[in-house]
Amino acid sequence: MHRSLISAACCALFALATPLLHAQQAPNAATPVSGIDMTTLDTAVRPQDDFYAYVNGIWTRNTEIPADKSVWGTYIELREIAQRQLRALIDATVKNPGKAGSETHKIADLYTSFMNDKARDAAGFKPLRVELARVAAVKDKKDLPALFAFLQRSGIATPFSAGVAPDAQDPENYTVNISQSGLGLPDRDYYLKDDDARLAAVRAKYQQHVATMLAMSGDKDAAAHAAQALDIETRLAAAQWTRVQMRDPVKSYNRVDFDKFGELAPAFDWKSYFAAAGLAPKASMAVVRQPSFLGGFSAAVAEMPLESWKSYLNWRIVESYASYLDSATVRERFAFEGTVLRGVPQSEPQWQLALRFTDNAISDAVGKRYVAMYLPPETRPRVMAMFDNFVASFKDGIEHLDWMSPETKKEAQLKLAGLKPKIAYPDKWRDYGSMTTRPNDLIANVRAARAWGRQNNLDKLGKPVDRDEWSMTPQTVNASYSPALNAITIPAAILQPPFFNVKAEDAVNYGLLGITFGHEISHAFDDSGSQYDAHGRLRNWWTAEDRTAFKARAAGLVKQYGAYSPVPGYYINGELTLGENIGDNSGLSLTYNAYRRSLGGKPSPVIDGLTGEQRLYIGFAQKWRAKLRPEAAIAQIKSDPHSPGEFRAKGTVMNQPGFYEAFGIKPGDAMYLPPEQRVIMW
Structure with a gap:
């Protein structure tokens, strides 16, 4: 992030625009370094009228979304910094890969094979013959369970997913989770909202895209098969739970013995599936996330012809591998996935795509080297000290809640005390010794990485968490x-400018990085996380009265954010984004209290004419500055539990008492909410 001290003339203009912000003597050598980017502030806007425009107005006017991005903002800027760091790391590894079979050699193989256009173009769709032949060989619906298991091992989506995760009722042990899956569009609304012209247009283009891709794979009747695939996906979409429904952890926890799955979905041979998938006999039950979906899936199996299922599964195979095939296929995929769905006119450079693939395939091997190269040794201790301060502040905050009973407060304190921080990097790394890579065979490397990940997940069964x-x-x-x-996880890559500057004063570090601590800690106590206890067990530890009071406050956030419209005609779903909005609002309140606590009773230092409290809130709003293409904004509204950045910044500060004090927000100001409408959760 560019940092600069404002000039005397600029200070004068700044003071005129915001009389609350006290000018002080020029910084001297002893003055701490501010991490605020003063160049983005639009002093023609009063913070009391539009805080987001005041903080980010200059940036918004002068910034264009890069041609290869659907969104641009502080988060993406930091991701680009991390990408450049990783590129330097991997370029050095490719030049000196080490001995065959080593982690460094595998990193080089993965990256090099992705960058080898000549080999990819020569191969075309030929590498997919194995998967496509398995579909072609199916003669009866009774063969579908084994085929689903095979495709899942290959990382190819089927109508449901099956994975191993900690059991929410028995958090010391793993269980199998069965969840709805299998759609190619971002959300079920894209299939079912016939009254939405934009979504209907995307759906029509999707069917055309499926037909084009199937034809490129050699399908002689691609148009008809694309229509069949879309029919299957539409049936699945109709049976799926909404994203709001899936946020309920109690309704999403349904233990079912393997031999009882036939009662949920009788048209599918679950015994054959569990055996072929490697889940039985290691496990004998699973947690079904959306039981009614399995009923709808079963009806689709019974009623839709086998030919339609084969068309659908062929499409799932082609779509799954399209990013790794020849240039023409990659271009066609981007034309839909990038341009139609997200409005992006230009693909990212190939090195970024290759880097992302390599990073995902062998992440800990890359991460181990990333930490060694880019994490200053003093960062982790300072961040841990910040975390401890946040926990202490949250502890005090619980005790001062006026709406919570002592009984529930005791349980909340136990949960807070048990919160585990995972800062910067893990203390042990995953072993990729069993993964075999090749320097010039990308699809083989994709298969190897997916098989390793699948087996690593399955190997958890029968072991303690x-x-x-x-x-x-x-x-x-x-x-x-x-x-x-x-547990909260704060990776090393986020512990650098513009989010964290080990040389900068605390206020901006609290506003940019500290809010991440506050946000993630608050997730332990949001509408979903608060239903788990200190040990991670799904258990109601609330009194009925306290839960009612909690829900009443949460309803205020649902209403507030549901009124925001990032794209005309499309409103934020306040229920879908509730958990993240609680995280933002409680997190910022916690961040403010933690920062004040860090001052030890002393007034905050004034830097660049700004108090520490003002810099904290400005840093918070700068963190969420972003511009989105309309298509990307709609996709986010439909599928993402996070509100768009502008509303995360503006909506959150309006609930904060410290914000009103820091900037003198008064009745009549656009940023003013009456006290009875401000939502204070924690």
Whole structure:
């Protein structure tokens, strides 16, 4: 991020536009470094009128979304920084791959095979003959279970997915999870909303795209087969739960013995499937996430002709491998996936695609080297100290809640005390010794990586849950909370500018990185995470009165965010985004309190004419600056539990008492919400 101190003339303009912001003497050598990007502030806008435009107005006016991106903003900028770091790492590895069979040699093989256009173009669709022949060989619907198991082992989507994860009712052990799957469009609404002209147009283009891709694979009757594939997907979409329904962890937890699956979906031979998938006899039951979907899937198996299922599965194979085939296929895939779905006119450069593939295929091997090259040793201790401060502040916050009983507070404190931080990188790395790679055979490498991942997942069955395992990689620009493990993960890649500057003062680090801590800790207590206890067990630890009070506050957030319209005619789904909005709002409140706590009772330092509290909120709003193409915004609204960045910034600060104090927000200001409408969860 570009940082600069504003000039004296600029300070004068700044002071006129925002009389609250106190000008002080010029910084001297002892003044801490601010991490605020002052060049983005639009001083023609009062923060009281539109805080997002005030913080990001100059950036918004002067920034164009790159031709190869559907969205551009601070998060994507940091991801680009991490991508360049990874490129340097992998370029060096390709030049010096080490001995055959080593992790470095496998990294080089994976990357090099992706970049080998000559070999990919020469191969065309020939590498897919194995999978396509398996579909062609099916003569009866009774063969579908074994075929589904084969395709899943190859990383190819089928109508349902089956994976191994911690059991929400028995979090020390793993279980099998069965979930709905199998659609090619972002959400069921794309298939079912006939009254939405935009979605209907996308659906028509999708069918044409499927036909084109099948024809490229050698299908002589591609148009008819594309229509059959879309018929299957539409049947599946109609049976699927909505994304809001899937957010309920209690309704999504349904233990079913393997020998009882026939009662849910009688048209499918589950015994054959579980055996072929390698799930039996290691396991004898599974958690079904959407039981009614299996009924709809079973009806589709019974009623739709075998030819339609074969068309659908051929399409799933082609779609799954399309990114790794010849140039013409890659271009056709991007024309739909990139341009039609997300509005992106130009594909990312091939090195970025190759890097992403390599990183996903052998992530810990890459991550181990990423940490060694790019993580300053002083970062982890400082971030851990920040985390401890956040936990202490959340602990105090629980005790001061006026709507929660002592009984529930005690349980909440136990959960907070059990929260495990996973900072920067794991203490143990995955072993890729069993993965075999080739320098010039991309599809073979795709298969090898997928098979390794599938087997690594299946091998968990029968073993105690590894609570130290990471679900993210150190080189990932993101963060997460796991309710089953009661753990937050903050990868190394996010611990760098513009999100974290080890040389900068605390306010901006709290506003940019600290909010990530606050957000993820708050997920432990959002509408979904709060239904798990300190050990990750799905258990109601609330009194009925406290849960009612919680839901009443949450309803306020649903209403607030449901009124925001990022694209005309398309409104944020306040129920779908509720968990993330709770994370933002509670997280920012926690961040403010943690920052004040870090001051030890002293006033915050004024830098660039801004108090620490003001810099914290500005840093928060700069973190969420973003521009989206309309197509990408619609896809996000339909499928993503996160609100678009502008509304994460603007909507969140309007609920914060500290924001009103820091910027003097008063009745009549556009950023003002009456106290009774402000949602304070934690």
